[in-house]
Amino acid sequence: MRASMKWLAPLALAAAGCATMGGPGEHAVIRAKNKVIPSLVHIRPVKESFASGQKQEYVVEGSGFIISPDGYVVTNEHVAGDSTQVRCVLFNRDEIDAEVVGTDPYTDIAVLKLKVDEANLPAAELGNSAHIEPGQTVLALGSPHGLSRSISKGIVSVTDRYLGEEGPRPAPYNTWIQTDAAINPGNSGGPLVNLKGEVIGINTRKLSGADNVGFAIPVNAAREVIGAIIEHGHVPRSWIGVRLQEMTSKTDDPSQRGVVVADVDPLGPAAAAGFAPGDVIVAVNGEPVHARFEEDLPLVLKRVADLPIGSPATFSVRRGEETQDIAVVTMEESDYKGEEVEFAEWGFTAADLTPAIVQAARLPSSRGIVIAGVEVGTVAAESGLRQGDIVLSVDGEEIANLAEFQERYDAINDAGKRLVLLDVKRGALTRFELLKLEPGAENGDEAAGEVILDEEDGEEPNGEEPNEDE
Amino acid sequence: MRTNSLVALWIVTGLAAGLAAAPAAEEAGAFSPAFIAAQQKAIAPAICLLNFTAEVESQRTGETQKRSTRALGLIVSPDGLVMTHGHMQSDKSDPSNIRVVVGEGEEDKEYDGVFLKKPDDINVCFVRIQGEEGERFPCVTFASDGNLGLGEQVLLFGIMGETLDFARGALTRMISAVIEKPRTTYCIDEAIPFGYVGAPVIDSRGRIAGVVGYDLAPTEGGELYVRSGHPLVYQAPLFAKYIQNPPTEDTLEADQPIAWIGVFSQPLTDDLAEYWGLPKKGGVVISTVVEGSPAEAAGIQRGDVITSFDGMPMRAKKNSEIVGFTKLVRETDVGREIPVKILRSGQPVDISIVLTERPVSAKDAEEFVEETFGLTVRALTTDVRILLNLPDETQGVIVRRVKSGSWAHLAGMRPGVIVLRFGEYPVTSIGEFEAAVNKVKEARPAEVPVFCRVGARTGFFRLQPRWE
Structure with a gap:
């Protein structure tokens, strides 16, 4: 429905006054830059990827900024998440390693702690993103394409852009500051600042294919996430298993208040409590909620997320002409993605299932693991196993999660078994995938697994027929 | 000329x-x-x-x-x-x-x-x-x-x-x-x-x-x-x-109907045979049984190995050899009782199965062109259900075309969207879709919420007609 947004990173700020070089505007820019730039950090994490079927490390470059004298640094989750080490270069060129305190993929925020003893680092001042307005001058500081200490200037284009829950990086809990300050890959995690030198946002994304359409996380949304990460290592949120849509998805009548239930996760608490698509939630625990436009959704979603985890909450729901109260016991929102593990001897990587995967695959339960990648030339690749396959059982025994699979894997390898049978779900079909753990056995030249009938597994949006079944 | x-x-x-x-x-x-x-x-x-x-x-x-x-x-x-x-x-x-x-x-x-x-x-x-x-x-x-x-x-x-x-x-x-x-x-x-x-x-x-x-x-x-x-x-x-x-x-239509058994299968490779302790003679391994199919009615289970179908030995060891089974099934008489030999947990079992005519495929599915809102929809067929991994309870019609500039186009609807409800009216078939559209056209509301499935999710599109 919307163009795919490609994230990337923020920018840098600058300021400081050389009054002789220009008018008062330039003076303000330089002054703001001078205030914030000592806290700017160039970040080079070593990250892990499992998509190729094996654990691989790679280096990325991003930006961040110091928020406390004892060395807490804020950056993006997509910069520092899944990293094994994080190297930082401060504005004074000091090179200091950092540890990842925690990350929050739902807002794309990560908090690092510099490994320093001193407690007098230059911390940036966080501003108030509720007080910004379109047209005001902003500066983006960071390391575009790895070029550290860079600064670009622009204005706030829109204060509350909604980027939605769709796509590979859903952002349900915040709107975004849209800016035309140049933001490039490498700016990610850097500060967006006002002319007072206060951080008002974290530069995170740009619209690829467009000119100067960048997006920053408002600092007011970030502040609470940063606090939770420092306190808990992650952001605990409540979850009831519904997807919400703005009221204008059903009606433009401004007197109709509430928020529309668009989808109900069949395995979530809301389904158990009797929610149905089309219901309109008008209040949560007696407090009215309303999202007329999509930009209003993050507030409602956050209201639900902020409910006490594991406690009953009362949702007032309008269905047709009637309004009823539905009690739901919230669950903690699951991780954004499951832990990933490499199974090197079998040639693939796998992850725990998440509710999103379970719902998309229409699994009857959340038992199983998902193949994250298959390494070329391995027994897994020869068997026909593919990325996205869901493994339900090993040698006829169901597996609940990655930990159980790991146990089975270790036991089978220790026992020196030659053949291992996986029950696999791929789309609507199930398959038997036989892993041959010893090379050189007979029948080795045939692609034992390629089912003829499901070659066109990829979704065909216009509903063409799948391959014939017999 | x-x-x-x-x-x-x-x-x-x-x-x-x-x-x-x-x-x-x-x-x-x-x-x-x-x-x-x-x-x-x-x-x-x-x-x-x-x-x-x-x-x-x-x-x-x-x-x-x-x-x-x-x-x-x-x-x-x-x-x-x-x-x-x-x-x-x-x-x-x-x-x-x-x-x-x-x-x-x-x-x-x-x-x-x-x-x-x-x-x-x-x-x-x-x-x-x-x-x-x-x-x-x-x-x-x-x-x-x-x-x-x-x-x-x-x-x-x-x-x-x-x-x-x-x-x-x-x-x-x-x-x-x-x-x-x-x-x-x-x-x-x-x-x-x-x-x-x-x-x-x-x-x-x-x-x-x-x-x-x-x-x-x-x-x-x-x-x-x-x-x-x-x-x-x-x-x-x-x-x-x-x-x-x-x-x-x-x-072409005078040809005999194409028969359907309703399974997905894979060959019994020598490795699978070894794993299951079966003779390395090939066979057709049932990997998926389609709900509501003749195979399900006959009690065929996932993991069964078909070794003989209507008297013909089944010896598939490679993918390309499964085609022989597929072809045989298609050409079998609809309605006749067919003897099938299977191995279930290694034990031979004889069953008989009556094949039905293959369900209508998306290509031949009933289609309805709706001019007012600009939607062309098709019935949801078995093959589309399998392709999109739709649960049985998902009943609707699938959008085949959206006319450029139409009210449906303006609302963001696109091919592949499955319409589940049109306005207040549930849609489970082409006929119901047509009836729902007609009722909406009579009532001429200023807006029509359309409840749909898009991929794995559901949600609403709001049509805003401009009635003349």
Whole structure:
């Protein structure tokens, strides 16, 4: 429905006054830059990827900024998440390693702690993103394409852009500051600042294919996430298993208040409590909620997320002409993605299932693991196993999660078994995938697994027929 | 323009006329200029140019746009039956405005053409030239066997491009591979130009062995080859019956119904046999049983190994050998009780199964064109349910096309969206969709919420009609 947004990173700020070089505007820019730039950090994490079927490390470059004298640094989750080490270069060129305190993929925020003893680092001042307005001058500081200490200037284009829950990086809990300050890959995690030198946002994304359409996380949304990460290592949120849509998805009548239930996760608490698509939630625990436009959704979603985890909450729901109260016991929102593990001897990587995967695959339960990648030339690749396959059982025994699979894997390898049978779900079909753990056995030249009938597994949006079944 | 003067009877036969005019190539791999010239003289008059309008579908809206295009046609009977490649027809849209140009240069004559129904089992199409009553056309006659050998040189006649005035051209190629399964197929060693798709293939003895094609039809295992992009020879016996008895709605629909068992399967490889402790004799492993299928009704379970079907041993050890089972099932009589031998947990079990007629596929599904809102929808068929992994409880109609600029288009609807409710009315079938639309049109509301499934999720689109 919307163009795919490609994230990337923020920018840098600058300021400081050389009054002789220009008018008062330039003076303000330089002054703001001078205030914030000592806290700017160039970040080079070593990250892990499992998509190729094996654990691989790679280096990325991003930006961040110091928020406390004892060395807490804020950056993006997509910069520092899944990293094994994080190297930082401060504005004074000091090179200091950092540890990842925690990350929050739902807002794309990560908090690092510099490994320093001193407690007098230059911390940036966080501003108030509720007080910004379109047209005001902003500066983006960071390391575009790895070029550290860079600064670009622009204005706030829109204060509350909604980027939605769709796509590979859903952002349900915040709107975004849209800016035309140049933001490039490498700016990610850097500060967006006002002319007072206060951080008002974290530069995170740009619209690829467009000119100067960048997006920053408002600092007011970030502040609470940063606090939770420092306190808990992650952001605990409540979850009831519904997807919400703005009221204008059903009606433009401004007197109709509430928020529309668009989808109900069949395995979530809301389904158990009797929610149905089309219901309109008008209040949560007696407090009215309303999202007329999509930009209003993050507030409602956050209201639900902020409910006490594991406690009953009362949702007032309008269905047709009637309004009823539905009690739901919230669950903690699951991780954004499951832990990933490499199974090197079998040639693939796998992850725990998440509710999103379970719902998309229409699994009857959340038992199983998902193949994250298959390494070329391995027994897994020869068997026909593919990325996205869901493994339900090993040698006829169901597996609940990655930990159980790991146990089975270790036991089978220790026992020196030659053949291992996986029950696999791929789309609507199930398959038997036989892993041959010893090379050189007979029948080795045939692609034992390629089912003829499901070659066109990829979704065909216009509903063409799948391959014939017999 | 329409000709009414060509009444000559030219029958060109590869064997009779061709051999009469020229000797066979003297040695394999070397067609002499004299041989090629003689063949060209005999065969080129039967090559015609098809100009027609094809419909091309937009990926974004599913709307079709018309495009003028052309193809090589080969006249295969003196009464004006023309054979061409199956790409002339796409999905459900037949080509239109067909004009057949017979002859070359100043000698050419243009006729109207009528598209006949495309056969299911071979990827060719047929067009009937609308000549004068009794008018006869030059045509080719194919060899009866169509056999070719590895390394054999073949001669192709085709049509050059528009800038070359559609001149008839010749190419030599070699048979680079003979594939035995699922049926004998010959690969041509090099890519061929566009104007040679559907071209006659002449062997070293001057016989017309077949025509140049690409993918096999799905019913002959086409999905195995469809992505190869490799030129093939469709040997004459595959389409001979359609030349004798040209395909029409009547002839094709008179065929027996295609049977359906409702399973997905994989071969019993030797490794799987070893794992399960079964004899390494091959078989058909049932990997998925479709809900509501004859297989389910007969008690077939996932993991069963079919070793015999209707008395025929099943010995599949490779994927390509599963096609034999597929074909056998399709050709089995609907309604007859079929004995099936299976191995279940290693133990032989005899069951019997009554196959039903294959459920309607998306291609043949009922379609409804709704003009007011701009939606063309289709019934949800079993194959689409499997493709999209839809649960049984998902009942609706699937959007096939969205008219550009329509109210549905403005609301962001697109092909592939499954309509579950239109306004206040549940939609579980084409009929209910039509009824819902009619009720909404009567009520003329200012806005119509449409509840839909998009991929794995559900949600609403809001139509905002502007009633006149």
